[in-house]
Amino acid sequence: MNAGWPMGSLYGDILxxxxxxxxxxxxxxxxxxxxxxxxxxSRPNLRRVQSYIEANLHRDIRLQExxxxxxxxxxxxxxxxxxxxxxxxxxxxxxxxxxxxxTLLLRAEWTIxxxxxxxxxxxxxxxxxxxxxxxxxxxxxxxxxx
Numbered sequence: 001m002n003a004g005w006p007m008g009s010l011y012g013d014i015l016x017x018x019x020x021x022x023x024x025x026x027x028x029x030x031x032x033x034x035x036x037x038x039x040x041x042s043r044p045n046l047r048r049v050q051s052y053i054e055a056n057l058h059r060d061i062r063l064q065e066x067x068x069x070x071x072x073x074x075x076x077x078x079x080x081x082x083x084x085x086x087x088x089x090x091x092x093x094x095x096x097x098x099x100x101x102x103t104l105l106l107r108a109e110w111t112i113x114x115x116x117x118x119x120x121x122x123x124x125x126x127x128x129x130x131x132x133x134x135x136x137x138x139x140x141x142x143x144x145x146x
Contacts, residue, residue: 009060009061009062011090013062013063013064013074014063014078014088014089014090017063017074017075017078021075040080040081040082040083040084040085041070041077041080041081041083041084045069045070046081046084046085048069048070049066049069049070049081052065052066052069053066053092053093053096054096057093057096057097057100057119057120058117058118058119058120059120060120061093061120063077063078063089066081066089077089093120094130094134095134097119097120097121097130098119098130098131098134098135100118100119101115101116101119101127101131101139102142102146104118104119105139105142105143105146106143106146112124112127112128112139112140115127115139116128127139128140
């Protein structure tokens with residue numbers, strides 16, 4: 001993860017947290033059922049996080065950064081964000097990057113690599129793969145059809 005994952009550090013953060021949760025559930029002893037989440041993030045906190053993500057799409061965003069914006073633990077933030085937005089922080093960020101990429105692809109002077117870099121993807125290949133996953137077509141084909 002420290003060497004730079006194509007999916008970004010946030011993905012690694014979530015994988016590590018998920019592994020910890022799985023291990024605790026499998027091997028940990030609990031005295032009662034876990035409390036159910038109610039409500040997720042407050043509207044101001046959700047807007048603050050979404051604005052931060054939008055302003056920083058071009059770079060690698062860490063889960064700790066987002067949690068710090070809300071004064072919550074990383075684990076509680078991730079669960080609350082999902083409850084509020086309907087997606088994990090990683091899914092939300094990738095979706096936002098694809099949306100911004102669509103806007104940038106409308107500019108004929110921008111290459112696919114420039115769009116990938118401006119939207120926080122590590123390279124054009126990774127960008128194309130994820131763009132195709134979200135839209136069903138490659139960025140080049142999308143650009144021609146719009």
